[in-house]
Structures are given as C-alpha cells and as structure tokens.
Amino acid sequence: MNRNAYFDNAKLFLIFLVVFGHLIQPFTDGSHGMNTMYLWIYTFHMPAFIFLAGFFAKGSGNWKYIMNLAKKLLVPYLIFQLLYTGYYFFIGKEGWESGIFYPQWSLWFLFSLFSWHILLIAFKKIPAAAGIITAIAIGLIAGYFGDIGHTFSLSRTLVFFPFFVMGYWMTKEQVMVLKRKGFRIAAVAVLVGVAAAIYIAPEFNSGWLLASKSYGDLGLPEFGGLARLLVYATSIAMSFSALALIPQAHSKLSKLGARTLYVYLLHGFFIQLFRATNLFEVNNFMDVIGLGVIAASIVLLLSSRPIQGLSQPIIEAKASIIREAFGHRGRKSRSEY
Template identity: 60%
Template sequence: MKRDAIFDNAKILLIFLVVFGHMIQPTTNESSGMYTLYTWIYTFHMPAFIFLAGFFAKGSGNKNYIFKLAKKLILPYLIFQTIYTVFFLFIGKNEWLNAPFTPHWSLWFLFSLFCWHILLAVFKRIPPMVGITLSIVIGVSVGYVTDIGHDFSLSRTFVFFPFFLIGYWLTKEQVKSWRRPAVRTASVGIMAAVAVFIALAPEFDSGWLLGSKSYETLGAPEIGGVYRFGVYVIAALMSMSLLSWVPNKHYSFTALGGQTLYVYLLHGFIVQLFRQMEWVQVNNVIDIALYLVLSGVIVYLLSTSTIRTLTQPFIEGRAQLLRKQWAQINNDSYRMN
C-alpha cells in the first residue's frame, strides 16, 4: 500500500508513547499522577498500534505468505528472545530465563502478530460484523480460562485480535473521516473523561489493559467479562480519539513511521537497563519533560540508518543495508585510488 502521512505520523506517535510508557512504569507505584498518566496511555497505545497493523495487513494471503511471515516475525522473535535472555543475565535481572515461547517483555507482540495473520486467513472469509463480534466474544471468554497467560502469548493474542480485525476491515477513507471537527470535539471530552476516571479510581488495576492475565488473577473471576468488554469500549473510543488528531501532513520525522519495528525491538535494551540501575525517578514536572525528551531521542536514534544497517540481519533476516554500505565503501575506496 502507498504510504500515507497520517498513518506514519500515527505510528511514530504511538511508538514514542510505547517507549515513554515503558520508561516511566517504575514510577507508577509511588506517584498517583504518574500512575494516571501511565494508565491513560495504556488505554489506547497498543490497541491503536494493533489496529494499524491490521489496517496494513490487507495484502495477506499471497503465495508463500505464511513462510514470509514466519521469516519476518518468528525468526526475529526467536533471535531476540535469545538476545534478551543473555542481556537480562548480564544486567542481573531476576527471572531472566524464559522458555522459548514465553515471550520476554515486549516480544509478545511479534508472536501475537504472527498469530493474528493466521487467524485472519479464517476471519476474512466471515462477514465483517459477524467476524468482529465473534472475535470480541472470544476475547472476553478467554479471560475465564484460569491458566491462560504469557505462554505462547495466548491471552494477548485473543484479547487484542478484535482491534487487528477491525483495522483490517476499515478503509483509509473511514479512518480519515474521524478527523471531522465533530469527532475531534467529542474526542477531547472522551480523553479528558478517561483521565479523570483513572485519577479518581486509583484502585483500578492497569493489568486489565495489558490483556495478559485471567480474570481470576485480576481478582474478578465472575464479573471479569463485563470489565473486559468495558475496556474494549474505552480502548476503541480512545484509539479513535487519538487518531482523529493525527495530522495528515509530511514532516521531517514522518518517514520514521516506517521504522517502528526497529524501535520496538531495540528500545528494551535501554529501558530495561535504566530500570535495573534504578535511574528512573520522577520528582517534578521537569523530570517528566526529561523523560519525554529522552524517549524522543531513543525513538530517533533507533530509527537512524546506522542502527538499521547494523541490526537489519537480526530484525529482517537480510543484510541489504550492510551490502549497500559495503559497496559504497568499496566505491569510495576505488575513487580515491
């Protein structure tokens, strides 16, 4: 699909919020303000990201698609699962040894993304409203499975699949229609209301937004399905509200929206080091501004051509950028001689 500024701008904003949210997470236990900010971000940042992943999955089903998908997602998953295991051991992080298919930290997204594409092969043959309704029913129901959790990213795969499927069925025109003045006005009220609710309900467990635990684990073994459906509604409204304000204009940073996988996979090394060293502390507004700037710097640096050239073999399973760089060096050396 032809790249569109609104979607790249949305992706760069969302990956920035992913990094920022991961950065400030250790501060949420001691500050109600940081907990409110963190939880507010989590109401939409992954649902919106997954929605965009589904939107760009419209070309699925081509010949050899599954093999290419496994190379694109499962291979880097296995590589980074190993690398993160070694890294966590190096920095002294407890419980660093995970089974191969118990994803380390943010790696669940790669495994779930692969599964969503597989599920899509079935669900795209079902009428959209029927399929979306069925996916929501499944997402609500799996919470009643006591043992479901991080293994094989099963819980998150089913819980977040409705957003992927909705993204698949929506058109570019429908998404852009959310930018109407009336929608934008309503979105401000929605985002403000959610922030107020979180601030006034500090007992709300942010685990409901992560999609990785059963209802029994979250303390609501009977009524958990109602809570999850409510989370679905809030996440959908918040995602639409955010996307309604994303500009449809090319900026100097817009192209970085095409490099978000690099940022997603690599930022953990920086954030986890900060966490383990207990360097993340927020005492005032200036500290928050500092972490906002730091998150932006991390996103930018991990999107640069140098980082992509060095890490492309691990992330994409190819060395096109390295070969291009090597050819350039040889050409420059030839000219000098």
C-alpha cells in the same frame, strides 16, 4: 508505492508512547499522577498500534505468505528471545530463565502478530460485523480460563485480536473520516474525560489493560467479562480519538514511522538497564519532561539509519542497507581516480 504520512506519523507517535510508557512504569507506585498517565497511555497505545497492524494486513493467506510471515516475525522473535535472555542474565534481572514459548517482556507482540495473521485467514472469510463480534466474544471468554496466560502469548493474542480485525476491515477513507472537525473536537473530549475518570476513580488494576491475566487473577472471576467489555469500549474510543488528532502533513520525522519495529525490538535493552540500575528518579514535573525527552531520544536513535543498518541482518534477515552504504562508498572512491 508512496507512503502515507498520516499513518507513518501515527506509528511514530505510538512507538514513542510505547517507550515512554515503559520508561515511566517503575514510578507509578509512588505517584497517583504518574499512575494516571501510565494507565491513560495504556488504554489506547497498543490497541491503536494493533489496529494499524490489521489495517496493513491486506495480503493473502497462501503458503508463501505464511512462510514470509514466519521469516519476518518468528525468526526475529527467536533471535531476540535468546538475546534478551542473555542480556537479562548479564544485568541480573529476575526471570531471565524464560522458556522459548514464554515471550520475554515486549516480545509477545511478535508472537501475537504472527498468530493474528494466521487467524485472519479464517476471519476474513466472515462478514466484517460478524467477525468483529466473534473476535470480541472470544476475547471476553478467554478471561474465564486461568490456564490462558503468558505462554505462547495466548491471552494477549485472543484479547487484542478484535483491534486487529477492526483494522483489517477499515478502509483508508473510513479512517480519514476521523479527521473531520466534529470528530477531532469529540476526540479531545474523550481523551480528557478518560484521563479525569482514571484520576478520580478508585484504584484500577493495570492488568485489565495489559490483557495477560485471567479474571480470577484480576479479582473479578464472575463479572470479569462485563469489565473487559467496558475496557474494550474505552480502548476503542481512545484509539480512534488519538488517531483523529494525528497530523496528516509530511515532516522530516515522518519517515521514521516506517522503522517502528526496530525501536520496538531494541528499546528494551535501554529500559531494562535503566530499571536494573535505578538510573532515574521522578520528584517533580520537570523530571517527567526529562523522561519524555529521553524516550524521544531513544526513538530517534533506534530509528536512525546507522542503527537500522547494523540491526537489519537480525531483524529482517538481510543487509541491503550495509551493502548500499559500502556500494555507494566504493563507487565514490572509484570516481576519484
């Protein structure tokens, strides 16, 4: 099946924002501008990513399907949980002694993605509108329970699930409606308007966007549901606005959109090393541009064919790229005689 360049472009753009967002996070405390950029990115980059994951979750829910999901998501999760635990200990990072069910840093996404697929077995039997509303209601209610947090990635699983359900029910034709001129003009207005609102608004706790804390921890034990509903509305508008501006044309970089899982799992080794060594400083706008270039370079490196070939055995539990490379080299050598 031919890949759609638009969706590959979207995934490539979003994984760049994941890396860039993680790269600039340490500099948000000392700069209002950096904090605005960080919060702006986080209003949509993971919701949009999760929306696309739901869009491609069209498979069945039989036992074979579930076992394939476990092989694809849970096995890499366990492997990288151990790898990151050892790596954090090596670089002297605090909190390295995390339990197996307390995902290290960004690994929550793998655990949640598996859970979303399992939840979808039941939710796809519910009419689209009712399913989306139910998922939103669950996400709103979850914040009132302090015990729902990082363990098993439960908070993020429940809070971000509505975006996965929305993606599942959207068709390609419906997504492409976003490319109409009127929607693209509105998208620019939304993206700029939210950036301005974040910049001029009172201090905003990033925990509302990370979705890993209860309303009590976020300082709104009574009215947290209303606040999260506003966050949902903002994230939906921002996600659709970002997707409206993604180019449809195929480019040399489009194919990298198929390798975002490699970037997601591997970029933490760079980010955590940078943070542990305080390697970078941000003193002016050119420093921010420099971080953007570094983030893009990390994406290009980790989505390259050699890195994909070397890490494929632990990420996909196969070595087809290495076999293909050595097979091709063997055939070439024999042809020389």
